[in-house]
Amino acid sequence: MPQLIFINLPVTDLPRSIAFYEAVGATKNPMFSDDTAACMVVSDVIHVMLLTHDKWRTFTDRQIPDAHVSAQVMLCLSQASREAVDAVVDQAGGAGGRIDPNATQDYGFMYGRSYADPDGHIWEVMWMDPAAVSAGPEAVAADATAA
Template sequence: MAKLIFVNLPVSDLSRSIAFYKGIGATQDMRFSDDTAACMVFSDTIHVMLLTHEKFSSFTPRGIADAHETAQVLLCISADDREGVDAMVSDAAKSGGVADHSPQQDYGFMYGRSFEDPDGHVWEVMWMDLDAAMKAFGEQSAA
């Protein structure tokens, strides 16, 4: 069985966050959702758990960082192509996020952009041509 990942994010407004994540292509799994949490599914293996601050605090004694001010993680998700990168970032902006939190990256074989969700969590979206990347890295190693 493939390993699953569940990214747990504290959110200040659960309904707003559900709408945002639906806006960027996730679907809500109602089996793991209630008035304190929502399971948002990107694929069979990638799930984002949106947790109210109270619910999130029940899992850790540590304080919740203000993601608009500090960063603990940078999340990255792949896209099928360059257009998919642009579409997800555009959808994020239309859904209440901030597009291009970090500078765009374009290396030819790899293309990436970023966005912030309404709570300030930073997501990077990237596409990579693996064969071209391996060739480029091989050429760099030989130099």
Template sequence: MSRMIFVNLPVTDLAAAMAFYRAIGFENNPQFTDDTAACMVWSESIHVMLLSHEKWRTFTSRPIPPADSSEVMLALNFDSRDAVDVINRQAGANGGQADINPVQDLGFMYGRSFTDPDGHIWETFWMDPQGMPAS
């Protein structure tokens, strides 16, 4: 079996969270989805588990951070600057908040950040390693 990552995120409204992630390009895996959790697939190796607060609490007793905090920033790479712009617009138009951090444009690397409806931070970026400065 190849290595995979399952990112677990607590969400306040499972249906709204699923709709958001579908809108930005994730697909639902119904095999791991019920009324308390949903598996949203980005690629063969990257899955996001959306967990109701009740389901989350079956895994840990640690408090769920408030939506305006930063517990982690998840990053996804894209094939072009345009693709980074598209997903950022989709996030803002579907219940998330676009450009929560300043746009990063270093020439060889371009990035933008958004949150999902529950405040989880996603950084999207394009990078051309050949264009990196030598130092």
């Protein structure tokens, strides 16, 4: 079995968050969802657990930061093309997310944009030219300094 990742995010409005994540391509797994949490499947190995604040507090007594004003993590997902990056960010904006809370990154061989979900969690979406990746770190570094 491949190693899986479960990203846990505190949310203020679970139905709104479910609708947002469905709009950007995730599907809800009802087996691991209830009125306090939703398991949103991004890929075969990536799952986002949306947890109400009450549910979140059952796992930790640490304060839940307001992701609209502070950042604890930035999450990044790859896409197959520059156009796919733009499409995902546009979908997020259409679903009520904030598009490009961070500056667009365009290095020629790598392109990235970002969006924030309704609770302010920042997701970066990036594409990297497969040819640049296979050329190795030295070629990527050379391309980055030329950009």
